[in-house]
Amino acid sequence: MKKEVSVWTNNKFWQRSAAWVTGFASILLIWLTFDTSSQIAIGTDSDLQNKVTKRVPGPTVINYKITYEMSPKRGHEVPVIGEKEKFFGRDDYSEKEASDLLHLGKLGSQAKNCMNCHTLLGNGAYYAPDLTKAWLDPAWSETGSMMAMTGKSTKEEAMAEFLMHPSQYPTHERMMPDLGITAKEAKGLVAFLKHMSSIDTNGFPRNFGRMQGAIHGK
């Protein structure tokens, strides 16, 4: 045993410090995980009916109009759930029907590997546009080009048509390939996109569609 010169050159001291620091950080992370998990749990239909704001609204949010508006209090845009809006001709999807559609869409988004070209909530690959607020993208609105291009009269039908035959409707030299998406899957995927656009992403993406005037409820 050699003589102890200083605690700063003592391996046991550093080993204990490493264990304490790691333990403390882990406990804090786990505690925050509980808090975050309760805040990002998916909402319900009654939340929507009673205008309870959830960070991740329930699947029946597809029955409502969603906009992305500047919140002066929070200093960035937030999704705002408005009055009822028809989605594939209906605005009365039950909780079960809407959940099934969302489930199909989420499964589809993974099965078709969307994330290895697009970003979702900003995560994924960078070969194609971000899909976080794709539902609110001006390209798909009445003033955009996609409804005319696909020959459809509603946003959701235009999106579904595009998803089923993407390479027939090129918007750029870089095209989306045909992934064998069926009509049913396309409907699920559009529901998934509409639901995703209602998630409170703390203002990401910033200035979404500012140039085209998509914010402030238009």
Added chain:
Amino acid sequence: MASNLKYESQKLGVMYFTVATILFGAQLLMGLIAAIQFLYPSFLFELFDFNVARMVHINALVVWMLYAMIGSVYFLLPDETGIETVGVRLGKLGFYILTAAVTVVVLVYILVQVGPATESTIWLINEGREYIEAPRWADIGIVVVVLVFVGNVFATAIKGERTGIMTVIMADLMALAGLYLAGMGFTDNISVDQFWWWWVIHLWVEATWEVFVGALAAWGLIKMIGARREVVEMWLWIEVAMLFGSGILGMGHHYFWIGTPEYWWEIGALFSALEPVPLVAMFVHVVYDWGKETGLRLGEGKEAVQNNSPAFAWFVTNAFGNFLGAGIWGFFHTLPQVNIYTHGTQFTSAHGHLAFFGAYATILIGMFYIGVQGTNGIKAMKSTFASKMALGLITMGVLGMTISLTIAGYGQVLVERAQMGATWEGYFISQDAIWFVQGMAWRLAMGIVTFVGFIYLVADLLSIGKSKIHTR
């Protein structure tokens, strides 16, 4: 090939290194395809699309690094504990099972590509979640094989001598293996999905993998330049404290925009801003110890110990690359005020390339050379022309790709994010911006440089053992 390695465990380590090198090659080839598609989108369109190339590109990356890490542990285990690995035959069986599974997974990725929107696709084809796309059957197989591996390590360390380095590796592997479980579930709530997905990705790449690299660097310094164990292990414990202290809560920087509450802005910004600190420490540690050990020996009139010059060159590149790629390029876009514009652009890609290379590829390639040294029974291994070409071209190539992607990302952020607000139209306008297109062209050119370097690397790994220049 006759092996001079004394322990079966080390031979198993070299087997892992071999497969890792092949997968590294696959990663680079897929990267080249994807890079070509950025410039010529019709290349292999609806035949072998970007999503497939990109999926195999990043999966091969993750898997080759895990292979090289498992191989490194099997290789250093007898060295640290002084005994043959307990249950090494089971470990070998695990290797064959894992390799067969990886082969099937990759073939399915390439040939089947995507499936219908059903549970069976998640189970059999791919999970469609970046980095951990492996279908669920493979997930379960991976868990079983990793359990065997962790069992090997624990049984051996308990039976043999348990050094500080081994203690760190044991704790780290437990965390690393356990975290994989967080990425196996399915949920319809994409915010919850990405929350747990980051538990795997972030806590691997910015915490447990970094600690693993710290342990490897510590072992390498003792092995290659005869650094004193007490000193090296003290550094290692300090690094563990700093890496976990910053890295675990640094996870907050992935929780800015995925639906999670605002408090992650402050937590993520603070702790991820601290993440480069241990990387500076690791750099200083390697370079300082190198100089100190050399100086001490020269002062005593002895010759400096340096028994594997190509491996050591890669270890030093690691110290620098880790700091530059993970530290500097990470810090560039980690603050929420910046990240709201850069999140999900080519900036991320630039950081990813230099960080994975600088922090992990470098030191693991160094381990390949240590494997070659052992297999050929070389006492002091010197660099050949090919060793230097491999190091120079790969480093220059990756650094070149990173700079190109950073410039492309800059153009993209200004046009798509700041000006046009991340819409479909904004995205495509940015993709045609001159800075973006030229950046992508340079990225492809530098990717080819990297690939040429890789060919030198393979040629060198296969031939350097037979060279006459070494001391045997």
